[in-house]
Amino acid sequence: MTIENTNVSRRTLVKGAAWSLPVVAVAAATPLAAASTGTASAQWTQANTQLLTLGLLDNSGTVSASVLPSAPTQFRITNGATELPNVTAVFTAALSTAGLNITVPVGTTKLRGFAPSAVAGGTRVGNITITDREIASVALLGTTYAQDTAATYSLGTIAPNAALDFDTTWGATGREGLNISLGVATSVTVVVSLQSNGVEFAQLSGSNINMLANAGVL
Numbered sequence: 001m002t003i004e005n006t007n008v009s010r011r012t013l014v015k016g017a018a019w020s021l022p023v024v025a026v027a028a029a030t031p032l033a034a035a036s037t038g039t040a041s042a043q044w045t046q047a048n049t050q051l052l053t054l055g056l057l058d059n060s061g062t063v064s065a066s067v068l069p070s071a072p073t074q075f076r077i078t079n080g081a082t083e084l085p086n087v088t089a090v091f092t093a094a095l096s097t098a099g100l101n102i103t104v105p106v107g108t109t110k111l112r113g114f115a116p117s118a119v120a121g122g123t124r125v126g127n128i129t130i131t132d133r134e135i136a137s138v139a140l141l142g143t144t145y146a147q148d149t150a151a152t153y154s155l156g157t158i159a160p161n162a163a164l165d166f167d168t169t170w171g172a173t174g175r176e177g178l179n180i181s182l183g184v185a186t187s188v189t190v191v192v193s194l195q196s197n198g199v200e201f202a203q204l205s206g207s208n209i210n211m212l213a214n215a216g217v218l
Contacts, residue, residue, distance in 0.1 A: 109177025
């Protein structure tokens with residue numbers, strides 16, 4: 001699996017479709033906007049709450065949790081009367097700093113990030129992007145980074161009045177540095193932008209990856 005590393009904190013998603021004739025673009029604008037606002041919805045429908053084993057995103061092995069984490073594992077798109085063409089799911093996952101207690105970093109430490117390694121019925125588009133975000137630094141001692149991720153999956157065309165479930169399998173990035181105490185609990189904020197022809201019609205949020213910070217995952 002290809003992973004792209006970057007230190008740039010802002011990512012731009014290229015949206016929209018290229019049309020050969022301006023008059024076609026004008027004709028398509030109205031139904032596309034209507035589809036994005038009124039005919040479809042999405043929600044998380046299942047979550048994993050068992051002991052979790054995650055495959056590393058570079059396929060170099062697995063990492064196992066020693067406690068009970070939770071992660072959203074299935075979402076459903078419920079469509080209305082209008083076909084949704086070229087549907088994509090754009091995942092972002094960012095470690096929350098709430099509850100973390102990193103007081104004395106030693107050397108360079110990178111905590112694990114999380115990204116979907118597979119979406120059943122979907123095809124990954126491009127690379128999984130990993131952005132190193134500094135969350136703690138002490139002069140002459142070290143810096144700790146969170147590894148935030150972004151990944152896009154193509155889900156194809158969703159027919160009118162269809163309700164489709166998509167199972168999501170999570171993977172983890174590698175980590176670097178010392179294992180240090182990170183506090184009591186932490187979470188990874190997961191947001192999924194669901195788009196048709198590059199226009200968002202629904203968003204999944206509020207169901208995150210949660211775990212004890214000393215669970216052996218980070």
